[in-house]
Each structure stands twice: as C-alpha cells, then as structure tokens.
Amino acid sequence: MIIDVFFTTGEVEPVGFQEATAVVIDVVRATTCMVEALANGAKAIFPTVSIEEAVKLASSLGRDDTLLCGESKGIKIEGFDLGNSPGEFSPDVIGAKRLVMSTTNGTVAFSFAQEAERIVACAFTNLSAVAEAVSGVDRLVIQCAGRQGRFALEDALCAGHLVKRITEGVADVQLNDGALAARALAKGIKIGPKVLEPTAAGRALEAIGLAGDLKLCASVDRHAIVPEMHNQALTAAR
Amino acid sequence: MIIDVFFTTGEVEPVGFQEATAVVIDVVRATTCMVEALANGAKAIFPTVSIEEAVKLASSLGRDDTLLCGESKGIKIEGFDLGNSPGEFSPDVIGAKRLVMSTTNGTVAFSFAQEAERIVACAFTNLSAVAEAVSGVDRLVIQCAGRQGRFALEDALCAGHLVKRITEGVADVQLNDGALAARALAKGIKIGPKVLEPTAAGRALEAIGLAGDLKLCASVDRHAIVPEMHNQALTAAR
Numbered sequence: 001m002i003i004d005v006f007f008t009t010g011e012v013e014p015v016g017f018q019e020a021t022a023v024v025i026d027v028v029r030a031t032t033c034m035v036e037a038l039a040n041g042a043k044a045i046f047p048t049v050s051i052e053e054a055v056k057l058a059s060s061l062g063r064d065d066t067l068l069c070g071e072s073k074g075i076k077i078e079g080f081d082l083g084n085s086p087g088e089f090s091p092d093v094i095g096a097k098r099l100v101m102s103t104t105n106g107t108v109a110f111s112f113a114q115e116a117e118r119i120v121a122c123a124f125t126n127l128s129a130v131a132e133a134v135s136g137v138d139r140l141v142i143q144c145a146g147r148q149g150r151f152a153l154e155d156a157l158c159a160g161h162l163v164k165r166i167t168e169g170v171a172d173v174q175l176n177d178g179a180l181a182a183r184a185l186a187k188g189i190k191i192g193p194k195v196l197e198p199t200a201a202g203r204a205l206e207a208i209g210l211a212g213d214l215k216l217c218a219s220v221d222r223h224a225i226v227p228e229m230h231n232q233a234l235t236a237a238r
Numbered sequence: 239m240i241i242d243v244f245f246t247t248g249e250v251e252p253v254g255f256q257e258a259t260a261v262v263i264d265v266v267r268a269t270t271c272m273v274e275a276l277a278n279g280a281k282a283i284f285p286t287v288s289i290e291e292a293v294k295l296a297s298s299l300g301r302d303d304t305l306l307c308g309e310s311k312g313i314k315i316e317g318f319d320l321g322n323s324p325g326e327f328s329p330d331v332i333g334a335k336r337l338v339m340s341t342t343n344g345t346v347a348f349s350f351a352q353e354a355e356r357i358v359a360c361a362f363t364n365l366s367a368v369a370e371a372v373s374g375v376d377r378l379v380i381q382c383a384g385r386q387g388r389f390a391l392e393d394a395l396c397a398g399h400l401v402k403r404i405t406e407g408v409a410d411v412q413l414n415d416g417a418l419a420a421r422a423l424a425k426g427i428k429i430g431p432k433v434l435e436p437t438a439a440g441r442a443l444e445a446i447g448l449a450g451d452l453k454l455c456a457s458v459d460r461h462a463i464v465p466e467m468h469n470q471a472l473t474a475a476r
Contacts (some may be wrong), residue, residue: 153415177391
C-alpha cells in the first residue's frame with residue numbers, strides 16, 4: 001500500500017491522482033460541514049470552485065430543493081441560504097435538499113483531486129468510517145485543503161490520524177514525507193478543540209465570532225458516514 | 239516574537255520576508271554543504287537559481303579562485319568542479335576559494351527569501367549556532383527548501399528543532415501552523431541518519447549511490463558557524 005499526504009494543493013499535479021483513491025480533508029470547516037449535512041439527510045453536495053459557479057449550478061439544478069451554502073473570508077456569502085458553520089446543517093434545514101457549496105479552500109481542493117479513481121471527504125467527525133473505507137487500497141492520496149496555499153495544522157493532524165489508523169498492524173506500506181510527518185504529528189498531538197484554537201483557521205474564526213464551530217470540528221467519529229463523489233456530487237456511503 | 243515556518247517555497251510571497259530575519263534550510267544537502275564549506279575555509283558562497291547563472295557568475299568572478307559546485311538530479315553537473323556531497327568540501331579542496339553553487343531546491347530557496355532584512359543558512363550541522371544567532375528577533379521566517387515544491391521531512395524536522403530551541407523558556411511567542419507542527423515533530427522525532435533514510439531525499443541519494451552523505455547531514459552541531467548573506471554571497475559569522 002502506498003500512502004501520500006499532500007499538505008497543500010500546490011504540491012501535486014492533477015495527474016498525480018490517477019488510479020488513486022483520494023481523500024480530501026478540510027477540517028475547519030468544509031469537510032466537517034459535508035459530513036454533518038449528509039448525516040443529517042442532505043441528498044447530495046456539489047462542491048464548486050467559485051461563488052459564480054455555485055450560483056449558476058444552483059440555478060440549473062432548480063432552486064426549489066437546492067440550497068446555496070458556503071463562505072467568503074469565513075462569512076456567509078450574500079444571497080446564500082447557509083454559511084459554513086457545521087451547526088447550521090441541521091435536519092430541519094437541509095433534509096432531502098441538494099446543497100451547492102462554495103468555500104475558500106475545501107471545495108476547491110476537490111477539483112484538484114478530480115482525476116482520482118474515487119474521491120471521499122474526511123474530517124475528524126468521520127475519521128474511523130473513512131479509515132475503514134479506504135484501508136487496503138493500492139494507492140491512497142490524502143489531499144489536505146490547507147489555507148490559501150499554506151500548510152494548515154488541523155488538516156495535517158486529521159491526515160495523520162487517518163494514516164495512523166490505516167497503517168496500524170500493516171507491514172507493507174510506503175509513506176511519502178508528508179505521510180511520515182503527519183503520522184508522527186498524530187502520535188504526539190491528541191485531537192481536541194484546544195489544538196484548533198491557536199491555528200490560523202481557529203484564530204480567524206475567533207476574529208469573526210465563530211470560534212464555537214471548533215468544538216464540533218474536533219468531535220471524533222460523530223458520524224459513521226463516508227461522503228463519496230459521483231457525477232460531481234458527494235453522497236453518503238454508510 | 240513571531241515565528242513562521244514555511245515547508246515549501248510556494249507558501250509565501252517574497253513580500254512576506256520584508257523586515258524579517260530569514261533562515262533557509264535544505265538539510266539534504268545544500269545548506270549542509272554550505273556550512274561544511276565555510277567551516278573548512280571557503281571565502282564565500284554564491285547560491286544561484288540555475289546552472290546557467292552559476293556558469294556566468296563563476297566566469298565573471300574569475301575562475302582562478304572560484305569553484306563551481308552543485309547538482310542536477312542529485313549528480314554533479316558536467317564541467318563543474320564539485321558536486322553536492324558535503325564530504326567533498328574539505329579544506330584542501332575549497333580553502334580560500336569562492337564557491338558558486340547551483341542545486342535543485344536549496345540554492346533556489348535563497349532567492350525566495352531575498353527581501354528579508356537578514357538571511358542565514360541552517361542545517362543540523364549548525365543548529366545551535368543558528369538558534370543562538372536568531373533568538374529574540376522580532377520576526378523570524380524559516381523557509382524550508384522542500385523538494386521540488388513538496389514538503390520534505392528532513393527540512394521540517396530541522397526547522398522544528400530550531401523552533402524548539404528558540405522558544406524554550408520564551409513566554410511571548412506567536413507561531414504559525416507550520417511552526418506549531420514543526421516543533422511538535424521535533425518533540426517526537428530525534429535527529430539521526432535513520433530518520434533521513436525513508437525520506438524522498440534519502441531514497442533518491444540511495445538510488446544514485448550517495449546514501450553515505452546522510453550521516454554527515456544528520457550530524458548535529460558539527461560546526462559553530464552561521465552562514466549569512468551579504469551582497470549575494472554567504473560568508474561565515476562565528
């Protein structure tokens with residue numbers, strides 16, 4: 001088994017995903033929101049690379065059962081139905097709806113991985129479900145969303161805990177430098193809201209009054225759900 | 239004190255170095271070679287961004303007391319005097335010479351940091367000397383060379399040990415995500431050749447028969463020397 005972890009989208013060409021299973025991670029907050037939404041009954045989530053693409057797609061899908069969600073600079077986009085706080089994605093709001101989502105880092109990371117054989121979304125909230133779903137594949141590429149092209153600690157830590165779980169007791173595994181480092185990080189740092197607070201993402205949320213989101217983002221295995229991409233949309237595999 | 243660590247050159251714009259002290263790290267092997275060369279009597283080292291620039295510069299400096307050194311794909315460049323193995327930089331070979339150096343990652347990283355107020359080169363071999371030289375500056379930017387735009391474990395680990403030494407007992411310090419992760423890595427991983435062997439850089443050296451270089455690259459505090467950039471050249475501050 002080969003496992004590569006990339007901490008930023010700049011580290012790998014799209015061709016690097018070919019014939020691989022890709023895991024996309026954006027703990028604060030896109031993939032956490034996706035897991036929450038699908039666990040709470042959303043029919044499908046369409047990640048987009050821009051606000052413009054999101055608006056156009058929602059319009060073509062039909063606005064009756066489609067919600068626009070996401071953020072720009074952390075804050076809900078004007079005219080959108082929802083922002084990017086996982087707590088917003090409650091069953092009464094998003095049940096049986098399709099979501100079109102645009103965020104600064106997370107939704108964009110999915111487009112980088114689009115040549116992968118299979119694409120799943122991972123957060124702390126569905127860590128064990130993803131670990132089980134991807135264990136034993138020949139080649140796994142874990143793409144951290146990072147933060148505006150920079151390393152993000154929370155994504156690296158989530159990647160590391162995923163690598164740790166997948167490789168426990170597995171003899172024949174080849175890790176790239178990112179995977180070696182991420183796993184070492186996971187061995188030294190336990191998951192919790194306190195870890196997220198001093199990160200750039202945590203401080204940015206604090207600055208806009210959304211630090212409360214971190215608690216849910218740090219909840220391990222809250223859902224046994226694996227968002228998986230089919231025809232441009234993530235749906236729930238349980 | 240603010241400390242930012244960037245694992246790849248893609249993570250920061252040149253403007254991000256303004257009014258900062260920059261530390262450039264390329265453990266395997268550029269900055270290790272620089273430390274070795276200056277400790278062994280080289281007068282100055284000119285890092286360049288390409289083979290062409292190196293050849294042109296060496297010619298303009300005068301070839302009598304100037305050596306061309308560096309690698310392409312790990313191997314000594316045709317027509318150059320030396321490759322990029324730290325063991326080549328012995329006093330009898332490089333004493334009182336000026337060196338013009340071209341490497342794939344390390345020498346290029348210096349050009350990214352060129353707007354910094356002060357630029358120094360760091361490797362495991364001069365870790366404590368650099369830690370002492372940069373302790374207490376207002377803003378420190380540690381730029382890892384990485385490997386062709388990707389995260390390199392050995393550089394991250396060296397950055398982490400540097401951050402760990404600088405921040406020990408210092409109360410008022412603000413670390414970016416890279417610095418938080420690097421320091422955590424350093425707390426979990428001891429320095430030694432065994433750590434370098436499974437890295438991409440270590441495996442590449444093994445493949446071209448140069449794995450022997452790793453031992454010197456992993457020697458902590460072999461020299462109490464701080465290569466510092468003045469007028470495009472690194473010289474020795476002790």
